[in-house]
Amino acid sequence: QKEVEQDPGPLSVPEGAIVSLNCTYSNSAFQYFMWYRQYSRKGPELLMYTYSSGNKEDGRFTAQVDKSSKYISLFIRDSQPSDSATYLCAMIIPAQETSGSRLTFGEGTQLTVNP
Amino acid sequence: DAGVTQSPTHLIKTRGQQVTLRCSPKSGHDTVSWYQQALGQGPQFIFQYYEEEERQRGNFPDRFSxxxxxxxxxxxxxxxxxxxxxxxxxxxxxxxxxxxRETQYFGPGTRLLVL
Structure with a gap:
């Protein structure tokens, strides 16, 4: 069983739609949760970073974490064609004294927003 | 401020050969992590370097150094x-x-094709 599960899609929506992207995880040690956006042939770029359970909003993006259910979500409001990309959830177990954190990623969801 | 840079951008090798990929971190950063992303998959952690030492290693064979x-x-x-x-x-x-808050910033990647 993978530590982080993410529906790979693909997901296709019309411009202006609300998009919901989700990940589940099995390791309770994960404490920090991120969403990365990756355009074709580019490296991932950080979109949202959350720690506690609850919601965090940044413009059209809302990240939601439910640690009790081991479930995280990313909502995109008023989606735009420029949002077309692969969205990756990622998680971190807090760094130990002598080692750095490492990201554990989901498989990524490919999103297309049609004009 | 230069971000993370990687070279080369693309590389083609044949089975049995050896390859070296290079990375320059974002200005002010002192820790470098490497990830492998197969087509259609999320990135997988290979290892992390800090103070010129390997600090953590993912599930990759010794062929990776x-x-x-x-x-x-x-x-x-x-x-x-x-x-x-x-x-x-x-x-x-x-x-x-x-x-x-060890936010990781990604480079554009090196695409390796092994024939």
Whole structure:
């Protein structure tokens, strides 16, 4: 069983739609949760970073974490064609004294927003 | 402010050969992590370097090795290449706090094709 599960899609929506992207995880040690956006042939770029359970909003993006259910979500409001990309959830177990954190990623969801 | 840079952008090798990939971290960052991203998959952690030492390692064979230089730049070496090593190799840099907010910034990646 993978530590982080993410529906790979693909997901296709019309411009202006609300998009919901989700990940589940099995390791309770994960404490920090991120969403990365990756355009074709580019490296991932950080979109949202959350720690506690609850919601965090940044413009059209809302990240939601439910640690009790081991479930995280990313909502995109008023989606735009420029949002077309692969969205990756990622998680971190807090760094130990002598080692750095490492990201554990989901498989990524490919999103297309049609004009 | 230069972000994370990687070279080369693309590389074609044949089975059994050896390859070296290079990464320069974002200005001010001292920690470099390497990830392998197969087509249609999320990035998988290979290893992380800090203070010129390998600090953490993912589930990758010894054919994968690395180095970090005093200027924090890093190399990833892969020996005895297999077809399955074909992937996008991503370098991520961060600032080592030994604590919470170690946001990792990714480079554009090196696309390796093994024939």
């Amino acid at each position: 690395g180095h970090q230089f005093p200027n924090y730049s890093s190399e990833l070496n892969v020996n005895a290449l297999l077809l399955g090593d074909s992937a996008l190799y991503l370098c991520a840099s961060s600032l080592h706090h030994g604590g919470i």
